Amino acid sequence: GENVEQHPSTLSVQEGDSAVIKCTYSDSASNYFPWYKQELGKRPQLIIDIRSNVGEKKDQRIAVTLNKTAKHFSLHITETQPEDSAVYFCAADSGGYQKVTFGIGTKLQVIP
Amino acid sequence: DAGVIQSPRHEVTEMGQEVTLRCKPISGHNSLFWYRQTMMRGLELLIYFNNNVPIDDSGMPEDRFSAKMPNASFSTLKIQPSEPRDSAVYFCASRSGPGANEQFFGPGTRLTVL
Numbered sequence: 496g497e498n499v500e501q502h503p504s505t506l507s508v509q510e511g512d513s514a515v516i517k518c519t520y521s522d523s524a525s526n527y528f529p530w531y532k533q534e535l536g537k538r539p540q541l542i543i544d545i546r547s548n549v550g551e552k553k554d555q556r557i558a559v560t561l562n563k564t565a566k567h568f569s570l571h572i573t574e575t576q577p578e579d580s581a582v583y584f585c586a587a588d589s590g591g592y593q594k595v596t597f598g599i600g601t602k603l604q605v606i607p
Numbered sequence: 608d609a610g611v612i613q614s615p616r617h618e619v620t621e622m623g624q625e626v627t628l629r630c631k632p633i634s635g636h637n638s639l640f641w642y643r644q645t646m647m648r649g650l651e652l653l654i655y656f657n658n659n660v661p662i663d664d665s666g667m668p669e670d671r672f673s674a675k676m677p678n679a680s681f682s683t684l685k686i687q688p689s690e691p692r693d694s695a696v697y698f699c700a701s702r703s704g705p706g707a708n709e710q711f712f713g714p715g716t717r718l719t720v721l
Contacts, residue, residue, distance in 0.1 A: 529709060538698060538712040539650070584650060590706050592662050595640075599649045 497522040499587050501598025508575050509606050516601045518585035519567040525587040528561060528568045533582045533600075542583075543570070575605045611713035613699050619719045625687040628716045631680055632701030640710060641674055641684050642698040650698075656682065689720045 498521040508514050520528075526547040531539035545552045545559045545568065552559050556575075561568040572579055585598040612631040620626055632639050640655040654664040659676045667674070671690070676682040686693055696717050700710040 527708070538714055540712070541709045544709065592657050594652055594655055594663050595710065597650050597652070 497525060497587050497589065497593075497596040499585060499596045499598045501585050501601060503601060504599065505602045505604070507604045507606060510575060510577060512575055514572045514575055514579070514603055514605075516570045516583055516585070516603070517567060518569070518587075518598050519565075520587040520596075521566065522587065522589060523563075523566065524589040524593075526590060527588040528559070529586050529588070529595075530557075530559060530570050531584045531586065531597075533584065535581070539584060572603075575603075577605050577607050579603060580605045611699055611701050611711050613697075613713035613716050615716060616714060617717045617719075619721065620689055621721050622690055623688045624720075625685065626689045626693075626718060626720075628684040628686075628697050628699075628718070630682045630684070630699030630713060632682070632699070633703075633711055634680070636701035636703050636711070637679065638702040638704060639676060639682050640700040640702070641682070642700065643695045644698060644715075645695045653684070686718075689718075691720045694718055694720050 501518045529544035530542050532542045533539040543554050543557050543559050545561050556573050558571045582600045582602050584600050586595050588595045614629045637658050641653040643651045653666045654674045656676045672686055674684045696715045698715045699713040702708050702710045
């Protein structure tokens with residue numbers, strides 16, 4: 496089955512700096528890679544996703560890159576703000592009737 | 608649409624009691640997932656359904672856990688008997704079909720077993 500590894504597990508950055516979270520996956524059949532943000536006491540919510548036919552996708556201050564050959568993908572947050580503080584989960588999905596596999600999560604703290 | 612609905616939002620029970628968690632997926636979604644979240648183990652997939660049929664229950668921790676989806680708009684996760692180590696937040700999520708798409712999570716049920 497699919498195995499998703501995520502690191503770092505915790506990350507502290509100063510407000511305004513950039514944050515990068517990295518994930519690797521094992522199943523070459525995976526073709527959809529969503530990122531979820533979970534604020535304290537709230538539910539995980541999708542913030543950005545990328546499909547395997549695309550190498551990079553950007554939405555304002557957040558971007559995701561995908562390297563299919565190396566089987567890794569990353570989340571980049573620029574100009575971080577205190578409201579970016581949350582736990583971020585990456586996931587890998589091969590579609591069909593396969594389950595989605597989540598990473599362990601990264602707790603991001605943005606220090607004002 | 609109200610999104611994924613879960614009930615109860617909080618449950619406190621004593622060890623040995625039966626616990627039933629409920630979920631109503633988004634209308635039209637035909638994939639439903641049950642997750643358990645703890646500090647130690649993160650977000651764990653317990654079981655998921657497609658078109659009301661359980662596809663993979665390999666994440667169900669033991670026989671004390673069971674899940675049903677009698678129709679497209681309702682699912683339950685039951686723990687009998689409950690134990691203190693079952694204390695966690697349980698999330699239900701739904702997705703529109705078996706394709707690779709966003710999952711929409713419910714608000715979760717915070718379970719405390721004393």
